[in-house]
Amino acid sequence: MALKLMIVDDSNIIRSKINRTLSQHNMEVVASASNGEDAVKLFTTHKPDVVTMDLTMPRMDGLECIRALRKINPGIRILVVSALADKSTAIQALKEGAQGFLCKPFSEADLTEAIEELLGDD
Amino acid sequence: MLKLGLGKYRSIVILITLFIVFDIGVLAMTFVISRQLTADAISINLAGQHRYLVQKLAKTALLIDQDATQGTFDSSGKSSLNEVKDLIATADRFNAIIATFDGGAKLPDMTEELALTPSQDTQAAALFALVKDLWEPINAQVQALNQPKDGHRPDVGPLLQVLIPNNLNLLSTSHILTSRLEALSAAKAAKLRAVQMAGMAAALVNFAFILYSFLGQLRKSDSAVERAQRETEDILRTTQEGLFLLDPEFRMGSQTSQALSKILGVEAKGGENFLDLLKPLVTPKTYDTTKEYIELLLRHDVKEKLVASLNPLDCIEISAVRANGALESRFLQIRFNRVLQAEKVTHLLVTANDITRRVKLERELKDSERRVQDQMGMMVHILQADPRQLQDFLRHASDGLNQINEDLRTASPTTGVSTPRIDAMLRIAHRLKGDAAALNLEAVSQSMHAFESVLQELRAQTRRSSEDLLPVAVRVKGLYAEVNAIQDVIARIGQVRGVVSVEPPKPAHDPEIAAQPFVRQWRGFAQQLAKRLGKQVELTYQGLDVDGLSSQLREAVNTSVNQFIRNAVVHGVEAPADRKKRGKSESGHLSVYVSDQGDGTIELSFRDDGRGINPEKIRLAAVRKGRISPEVAKGLDARALTLMIFEPGLSTRDEVDEDAGRGVGLDAVKEMISRLGGRIRIGTTSGEYCHFRVQLPVKAEPNDTNMPDRIKEVA
Numbered sequence: 001m002a003l004k005l006m007i008v009d010d011s012n013i014i015r016s017k018i019n020r021t022l023s024q025h026n027m028e029v030v031a032s033a034s035n036g037e038d039a040v041k042l043f044t045t046h047k048p049d050v051v052t053m054d055l056t057m058p059r060m061d062g063l064e065c066i067r068a069l070r071k072i073n074p075g076i077r078i079l080v081v082s083a084l085a086d087k088s089t090a091i092q093a094l095k096e097g098a099q100g101f102l103c104k105p106f107s108e109a110d111l112t113e114a115i116e117e118l119l120g121d122d
Numbered sequence: 123m124l125k126l127g128l129g130k131y132r133s134i135v136i137l138i139t140l141f142i143v144f145d146i147g148v149l150a151m152t153f154v155i156s157r158q159l160t161a162d163a164i165s166i167n168l169a170g171q172h173r174y175l176v177q178k179l180a181k182t183a184l185l186i187d188q189d190a191t192q193g194t195f196d197s198s199g200k201s202s203l204n205e206v207k208d209l210i211a212t213a214d215r216f217n218a219i220i221a222t223f224d225g226g227a228k229l230p231d232m233t234e235e236l237a238l239t240p241s242q243d244t245q246a247a248a249l250f251a252l253v254k255d256l257w258e259p260i261n262a263q264v265q266a267l268n269q270p271k272d273g274h275r276p277d278v279g280p281l282l283q284v285l286i287p288n289n290l291n292l293l294s295t296s297h298i299l300t301s302r303l304e305a306l307s308a309a310k311a312a313k314l315r316a317v318q319m320a321g322m323a324a325a326l327v328n329f330a331f332i333l334y335s336f337l338g339q340l341r342k343s344d345s346a347v348e349r350a351q352r353e354t355e356d357i358l359r360t361t362q363e364g365l366f367l368l369d370p371e372f373r374m375g376s377q378t379s380q381a382l383s384k385i386l387g388v389e390a391k392g393g394e395n396f397l398d399l400l401k402p403l404v405t406p407k408t409y410d411t412t413k414e415y416i417e418l419l420l421r422h423d424v425k426e427k428l429v430a431s432l433n434p435l436d437c438i439e440i441s442a443v444r445a446n447g448a449l450e451s452r453f454l455q456i457r458f459n460r461v462l463q464a465e466k467v468t469h470l471l472v473t474a475n476d477i478t479r480r481v482k483l484e485r486e487l488k489d490s491e492r493r494v495q496d497q498m499g500m501m502v503h504i505l506q507a508d509p510r511q512l513q514d515f516l517r518h519a520s521d522g523l524n525q526i527n528e529d530l531r532t533a534s535p536t537t538g539v540s541t542p543r544i545d546a547m548l549r550i551a552h553r554l555k556g557d558a559a560a561l562n563l564e565a566v567s568q569s570m571h572a573f574e575s576v577l578q579e580l581r582a583q584t585r586r587s588s589e590d591l592l593p594v595a596v597r598v599k600g601l602y603a604e605v606n607a608i609q610d611v612i613a614r615i616g617q618v619r620g621v622v623s624v625e626p627p628k629p630a631h632d633p634e635i636a637a638q639p640f641v642r643q644w645r646g647f648a649q650q651l652a653k654r655l656g657k658q659v660e661l662t663y664q665g666l667d668v669d670g671l672s673s674q675l676r677e678a679v680n681t682s683v684n685q686f687i688r689n690a691v692v693h694g695v696e697a698p699a700d701r702k703k704r705g706k707s708e709s710g711h712l713s714v715y716v717s718d719q720g721d722g723t724i725e726l727s728f729r730d731d732g733r734g735i736n737p738e739k740i741r742l743a744a745v746r747k748g749r750i751s752p753e754v755a756k757g758l759d760a761r762a763l764t765l766m767i768f769e770p771g772l773s774t775r776d777e778v779d780e781d782a783g784r785g786v787g788l789d790a791v792k793e794m795i796s797r798l799g800g801r802i803r804i805g806t807t808s809g810e811y812c813h814f815r816v817q818l819p820v821k822a823e824p825n826d827t828n829m830p831d832r833i834k835e836v837a
Contacts, residue, residue, distance in 0.1 A: 087432045088411035094424050094432075095414070101428055117428070 003119070006048035007032040008039040008065065009081065010057045014104070018052055018081070021108045022115060036060025040068045047073075050118070053098065055082040055089050063089065066096045079118050081106070134339065137332040144328055148321035155314040162307035165238040168219050168229075169303050172253065172296035175216045179260070180289045182209045186278045206267050209278075213264040220254060240299065243306055249299040256292040259284040364390075364474030367461065370420050372397045372413075375469070385454065385474045387442045396472070400435075408434050419458055420467050426460050433457060437481060453481040483596050490569060490600030501611050503562040508639035510669065512612070514677050515557045519566075519605045522550035523598055530595055538586025545770045547594075548577050549790035556684045556787070560647045566604050573597045640668040640676075641714075644683055648712060651691045658698055658709040659691055665716035671724070678798055678818055679726050683714055685787045686728040686814055694732025694812050704809070706731065719817070723800070726816040735806040737763035744769075764804060768792040 005027045009015050012034075019029050030046040033039035037059045043051070051069060055062035062080065069076055079100040080093045090101055100118035102110060186205050221227040223239050240250035263281035354377065358365060364382030367375035376392035383390045390399055401409055411434040418424055418432075435456035444450045455477045461469040504512060526547050533539045539547075555570035576593050580586060641663040652659040668679055695701075695710030702708055715727040737760040744766055745755050758766075770789040795802050800818035805811075 087434050088407065088414060090432050091411060091414045091418050091429070094418055094429065095421075099424075101432065103431060117425075 002026050002028040003050055004028055004030045004046065004048040006030060006039065006042060006046060006051045008034075008036070008051060008057070008062070009054040010034045011054070014054070014081070017108075018111065021111050025112055025115065027115075034058075036062065036065035036068070039065050040072075043069055043072060048076075050077045050079065050115070052079045052081050052102075053093070055080060055086070055093060063092055063096055066093055066098055070097045077118055079114055081111075131339070134332060134336050137328060137335065141325060141328045141332060144321060144325040148318060148325060151314065151318050151321060155311065155318060158314065159307070159311055162238045162303075162310070164232065165223075166300060166303050166307060168222060169296065169300035171219060172216065173293055173300065175212050175219075176289060176292050176296060179209060179212045179216070179264070180285055182212065183278045183281050183285055187282055190278075209264055209281075210268055213261055216257060217261065220257070223250060238303055238307055238310075240303070243302065246299060246302045246306065249295055249302060252295050253292060253299060256288045256295060260288060260292070362475075364456075364472075366390075366392070366472050368396055368416070368458070368470040368472050369468075371395075372416065374399075374472075382474060385476050387440060387452070403440050404435075404438055408438065416458065416470065419460060419470055422460075422465070422467050430457075437477065451478075452476060453478045483593065486593075487596060487600060490597075490603065500563060500565060500608065501615065503564070504608065504611055505615065507561045507563075508643065510676075511561060511639060511643065511680070512608075514673060514680070515554075515561055515563075516605060516609060518557065518677060519554050519601075522554055523601055523605065526550060526594075527598055530591055530598065533586075533588065533591060535588045538588065538591055539580075541581060544577055544581045544586075545789075546793075548574060548581070549770075549793060551577060552787055553681055553685075553790050553794075556688060557681065559650075560643050560680075560684050562646070563608070566601075566608070569597075569601055569604055573601060638663065638668060640680060640683075644687060644714065647684060648687045648691060651688065652695070652710075655691065656697060657691060657695050659695055659712055660709050661687070661712045661714065663714045663716075665714075666718055666724075668716060672820070674798065675724065675818060675820065678794060678800070679716060679724075679816075681794060682726060682791050682814075682816055683728060685791045686730075687712065688787060690728075690730035690732060690812065694730045694734070696733055718820075722821060723817050723819050726818070727813070728816075729811060729813040731811050734808045734810050734812050735764050735767065735804075736808050740764065740766050764806060767804070768802070 003026070005022055007015050007018050007029060009018070009032075015032050015034070019032065023029060027050070030048050031042040033042050035057045039051075039053075040060070053062050053066060057065075060068075062082070066078055066080075069078065074097075077100075078093075078098040079102055080090060080098045081102045081104060082090055082093075083104045094101060100114050102114040106114075182205055186209070189205075218227065218229055222229050222232070223241075225239060225241070240246035260281070263284055267278065267281065358377055358379040361379050362381050363379060364385040365379040366377065366382060369375070372395050374390070374392055374394050374396050378390055378392050386399070386403070388399060388403070397409070397413060400412060404412070415429070415432060415434055418429055419426065433456075435454070438454050438456070439451055440454055441449055441451050453476070454474060456472060456474045459471045459473070460467045461471050529539060529543050529547065533543075551570050551574045555567050555574065558564075558566040558570055573594075576597050580590060580594060583590060641661075644663070645661045648659045648661045668676055671679065690710070690712055695712075696704070696706075698708035701710065710730060710732055712728070712730045715725075717725050717727075719725050740763045741755045741758065744750050744763075745752050749766075749769065750758075768788050792802055795816055795818065798818055800816060802817075803815045805813040805815070
């Protein structure tokens with residue numbers, strides 16, 4: 001069964017890149033959001049298994065969003081997709097409970113590798 | 123764990139167990155012996171009592187008898203009755219002892235069984251039997267006195283009759299028996315003591331053995347520990363990396379590598395708080411991020427590999443003031459690795475490296491890559507340049523770079539490259555720089571300029587080992603990339619031309635220029651240079667079509683003219699105001715003339731109407747640069763001084779810039795000309811002109827065939 005994926009990123013280009021890449025890797029993109037607030041709303045209705053998460057977004061940033069999503073489903077797998085420029089935010093995100101980290105800009109191979117790494121845990 | 127520990131100390135544990143068993147044995151034996159000695163003492167005491175009892179009996183019997191014969195007997199008979207009672211009690215006591223010795227009964231005042239009885243020894247048994255025999259009749263008489271009647275005088279006569287003759291005999295027999303028992307007891311005690319001594323001796327031997335093997339093992343493990351410690355110390359002292367362990371409280375382990383303080387630039391001691399040490403070195407944000415990062419690493423639910431890319435100390439710039447007051451900037455890389463014990467992160471292994479050299483080289487490489495990527499601008503210039511000139515330039519660039527690469531590749535790892543070799547490299551670089559500038563390939567010209575600077579630096583160094591050659595090699599690699607990029611661009615233009623009709627640049631209105639791309643290029647170069655230096659020049663050309671020459675000659679002429687232009691505009695031609703004062707036209711005039719001499723040679727003539735060559739300036743420059751000593755300089759005439767402009771490493775300009783001041787230009791030209799079998803002459807009048815004349819054979823007889831003719835890959 002395909003894993004359900006939600007993409008959270010304020011960049012349209014990044015969203016479609018992730019969508020395109022992971023659709024080919026047995027993942028069903030059930031929702032995508034451009035800010036944290038929308039992400040939380042869509043999360044409740046679509047119940048994804050995996051979330052890719054940007055950190056700097058308007059209306060509720062990634063850190064807050066991770067916190068909110070983990071409150072709803074503590075078992076959620078989150079891949080942070082963010083620019084490396086702000087290392088401290090990425091570290092924060094991992095402390096908040098994100099399990100993976102992918103640095104922008106990334107290639108399709110980087111993304112699939114990061115997702116496989118993220119799911120290979122259990 | 124216990125099993126593991128026992129393995130090492132097994133023999134000692136066994137020995138100690140043995141020792142304890144021995145000790146318990148000896149103790150038990152001592153206990154038994156002391157008990158037996160007590161028991162024996164009772165026997166001896168009992169035997170001794172016999173003597174006393176016999177004497178007492180005799181004394182009492184004699185007292186009763188005396189009373190009777192002397193009439194001192196109490197008429198009531200009371201006192202003698204008491205004495206008789208006493209007599210009987212004494213006899214009873216005697217009997218009780220005999221019974222005890224026989225083993226039948228136990229005395230009421232005895233708490234323990236007898237250990238020693240006469241029956242254990244034949245001699246004692248015989249003596250005891252004798253005592254019993256002697257005692258029997260006495261006892262019978264004493265017992266006969268029993269049941270006394272009040273008022274009747276007891277008759278001790280029969281008792282005395284048996285007592286007196288046997289008394290002494292019994293006494294002495296008892297005495298002998300006692301002595302015998304004493305001797306037996308002593309013998310037994312001696313035997314037991316000997317066993318005890320032996321046990322103790324064995325225990326002592328065992329103990330000594332334990333001590334010996336324990337000390338041996340201790341020494342062995344001590345020396346192993348010492349050796350391990352020494353190895354660790356050697357590693358920490360020798361390693362070029364800063365190494366230490368970090369505990370969860372951010373404290374550094376007691377052992378740190380010696381290189382650590384040097385790398386960090388601050389004194390680092392074991393036991394210090396690493397974050398405190400870091401604080402003055404980094405920005406507050408990096409400091410905070412580092413703290414968070416370390417905390418994240420200490421948690422085991424986050425993968426080490428994943429967080430490694432987030433290390434805020436992966437490349438940090440640290441500025442420090444040097445001893446001479448100069449600000450020195452260094453790049454450090456501090457990495458953290460988890461140290462696991464039972465799958466728990468107990469410590470982090472911290473590795474610190476000085477990566478300044480690497481970072482700088484990477485930056486340079488990136489710079490050159492960036493320039494390479496600037497293809498659009500280059501494409502415009504390539505489209506404008508004459509294809510044949512461009513082709514010549516590319517070929518020479520490849521050849522020159524191959525030559526340099528070969529020199530680097532064959533350089534001795536210890537001594538590096540010789541100064542003449544570096545000079546040769548400098549000449550190549552300088553020529554390519556001029557050619558590139560002439561072709562408007564600004565990026566390449568700049569790269570060549572930077573390459574020259576690197577070579578100059580290397581020339582100034584005394585040490586030129588392979589490590590010092592690294593920056594040169596990196597540059598060469600970058601230059602190869604640039605040359606290849608130009609070739610790529612040309613190839614792409616060719617493709618475009620195949621598809622789209624691209625009109626070549628329209629010919630200029632001047633027919634001379636239209637006919638002579640070289641002249642157009644020289645003129646452009648001269649104008650460009652002059653403009654940059656705030657001067658004005660005009661260039662005129664006469665003579666044969668340079669394009670019609672063989673590629674080798676064409677290249678030689680082109681390179682020479684470019685260098686002469688550079689030389690004339692930078693050194694010769696005065697500023698417009700100066701020229702005006704001297705009664706010259708504001709614009710300097712350069713005239714170029716190439717002619718076929720008809721004797722198999724061509725002549726290139728280059729003349730400028732600048733200030734000419736001033737021998738005194740050359741004299742000063744040569745002394746200042748240390749080329750010749752002041753004494754030698756004094757002795758040189760104007761001609762000799764003038765010819766020094768063809769010497770490598772001499773420039774009368776103090777500043778080094780892209781245009782001049784490198785002092786390798788003219789020597790490069792001279793070297794090239796002589797390689798082609800030609801010669802160069804110079805004529806000058808101070809304040810008036812400078813005139814170069816170059817003769818070149820049409821059919822080249824190259825003196826140097828070392829130049830490789832195709833691009834080789836950089837090793």
